Amino acid sequence: MTEAILECQQLSRVYQDGAHQLRVLDGISFTIRKGEMLAVVGSSGSGKSTLLHCLGGLDQPTSGQVLFEGKPIQRWSANHLADWRNRELGFIYQFHHLLPEFTALENVAMPLLIAGMSAKDARIKAQGLLERVGLQDRGTHRPSELSGGERQRVAIARALANSPSVVMADEPTGNLDDVTAKQVFSLMQELNREFATAFVIVTHDRTLAAQLPRTLELHHGQLLPATAEAPL
Numbered sequence: 001m002t003e004a005i006l007e008c009q010q011l012s013r014v015y016q017d018g019a020h021q022l023r024v025l026d027g028i029s030f031t032i033r034k035g036e037m038l039a040v041v042g043s044s045g046s047g048k049s050t051l052l053h054c055l056g057g058l059d060q061p062t063s064g065q066v067l068f069e070g071k072p073i074q075r076w077s078a079n080h081l082a083d084w085r086n087r088e089l090g091f092i093y094q095f096h097h098l099l100p101e102f103t104a105l106e107n108v109a110m111p112l113l114i115a116g117m118s119a120k121d122a123r124i125k126a127q128g129l130l131e132r133v134g135l136q137d138r139g140t141h142r143p144s145e146l147s148g149g150e151r152q153r154v155a156i157a158r159a160l161a162n163s164p165s166v167v168m169a170d171e172p173t174g175n176l177d178d179v180t181a182k183q184v185f186s187l188m189q190e191l192n193r194e195f196a197t198a199f200v201i202v203t204h205d206r207t208l209a210a211q212l213p214r215t216l217e218l219h220h221g222q223l224l225p226a227t228a229e230a231p232l
């Protein structure tokens, strides 16, 4: 069996809204294995982003736990969690979240600098990643000088900068036209194979999700049974 990277056990997240409790995640358990690629689908408000936030240590579950390589992340200090996110996780969002005042190259180099790499080595590595995503001649452009698809390519390069174990993508193609969405999706599939990085992709697009080996479907805070377990 392939090694487990991230595992959630009986994960629940309840929001308190005045006297009313909103149970967004209700006892979710599943495992993400090294190098796997999976989609998370479900209607709007079904808890997809909440699940990603809990998996990435950006939100605390109300009960249950998230294990990274068998260790419960909820026990870690804020500093340890931040360091772990920088080294082991990459994030891609629907709206690229690139830093507007920095160039594409500087945006990709940022996580490397935060992880302690020298400026020179970070530039070299960032340039290599930009080449890999087809943007070798866009390194000096700021995000406002790039197309939507190019911005998402920069965001993908940035997410992969520290060779993370897992990339979490929240609607990475949600803001793109169909053709660009397919290209960006294919790029993530290629990089998943090349880097052996696991990808968890939240998407509304069932056609794209169907291309992946595994889909988790959230419904009323739970995973639909047919989607809960990985084909081994």
Ligand SMILES: Nc1ncnc2c1ncn2[C@@H]1O[C@H](COP(=O)(O)OP(=O)(O)OP(=O)(O)O)[C@@H](O)[C@H]1O
Pocket (backbone or CB within 6 Å): 015, 016, 017, 022, 024, 042, 043, 044, 045, 046, 047, 048, 049, 050, 051
């Ligand atoms: N901080 C919060 N406080 C209270 N309720 C919240 C909070 N964050 C999310 N929610 C609620 O939790 C539910 C799930 O939200 P979430 O963003 O996880 O859904 P989603 O499946 O990602 O939706 P979408 O596809 O529309 O992005 C929603 O009803 C939302 O209003």
